[in-house]
Amino acid sequence: MSALDWTKDGDGIAYQTCGNCKAVWYFHRNFCPECGTSTPTTLQASGRGTVHARTLVARAPTEELRAHAPYLIVLVDAEEGFRLMAHGDPALQIGDRVLARFAQFAGRKIPYFDKS
Ligand SMILES: [Zn+2]
Numbered sequence: 607m608s609a610l611d612w613t614k615d616g617d618g619i620a621y622q623t624c625g626n627c628k629a630v631w632y633f634h635r636n637f638c639p640e641c642g643t644s645t646p647t648t649l650q651a652s653g654r655g656t657v658h659a660r661t662l663v664a665r666a667p668t669e670e671l672r673a674h675a676p677y678l679i680v681l682v683d684a685e686e687g688f689r690l691m692a693h694g695d696p697a698l699q700i701g702d703r704v705l706a707r708f709a710q711f712a713g714r715k716i717p718y719f720d721k722s
């Protein structure tokens with residue numbers, strides 16, 4: 607069974623962990639960033655986490671995104687121990703417990719966090 611991964615058009619967040627040193631990380635790699643072990647395990651995240659930081663984007667970086675501004679970018683500490691950047695409900699505050707869903711943003715699938 608492979609983990610659903612929104613970057614591969616699945617409705618899920620995948621992460622990786624190292625069986626050797628127990629490191630946990632988000633961006634897909636073929637080796638552990640901590641100890642170099644070449645057999646990381648890819649797992650399915652629950653989508654639950656806590657808001658670590660928030661940035662309201664008022665001036666979008668591209669013409670395509672300008673139509674969507676303002677929008678909220680959040681850094682979320684996933685309950686599995688990795689951190690990811692995603693979109694979220696503009697009402698979210700630091701420390702809020704959140705749950706991911708998947709939305710279309712400027713024609714792409716993205717993870718989007720709402721208060722849980
Ligand atoms: Zn490791």
